[in-house]
Amino acid sequence: MIAKVKVKPNGKKIRMLIAQNGYSLKDFSKIVPLSYPYLSRIVNNRVKITPQMAKRISDKLNIKMLDIFLLNSFTKSETKI
Numbered sequence: 001m002i003a004k005v006k007v008k009p010n011g012k013k014i015r016m017l018i019a020q021n022g023y024s025l026k027d028f029s030k031i032v033p034l035s036y037p038y039l040s041r042i043v044n045n046r047v048k049i050t051p052q053m054a055k056r057i058s059d060k061l062n063i064k065m066l067d068i069f070l071l072n073s074f075t076k077s078e079t080k081i
Contacts, residue, residue, distance in 0.1 A: 006048035009057075009068050015043040017061045017068075032056050 018028045025043065029036040034053070041047045042057075049057075051065070058065040 004050065006050055007054070007069050008045065008048050009042055009054065011043040011045040014057065014061075014068050017063065018043075021061060028060070031060055 015025070018025060021028075023031070025039055026036050029039040032039070034056070038047070042049060042053075054065045054068055058068055061068075
């Protein structure tokens with residue numbers, strides 16, 4: 001069985017990068033694409049996101065995928081090899 005990994009994003013940083021790129025949250029949600037309510041939950045740190053979602057967001061912001069995660073967002077169980 002393959003575990004689905006979800007990690008807490010740095011919503012504040014994502015919001016700042018979206019604004020620096022000249023987008024509103026609504027406009028950016030159309031570009032990614034993902035729903036505006038879901039993007040709002042991401043930037044307000046209410047949800048964890050999959051690596052695939054992080055990649056979609058980071059690609060549109062022209063940043064490295066790991067740059068949008070909180071440093072302490074991985075738990076011990078998620079870091080075991």
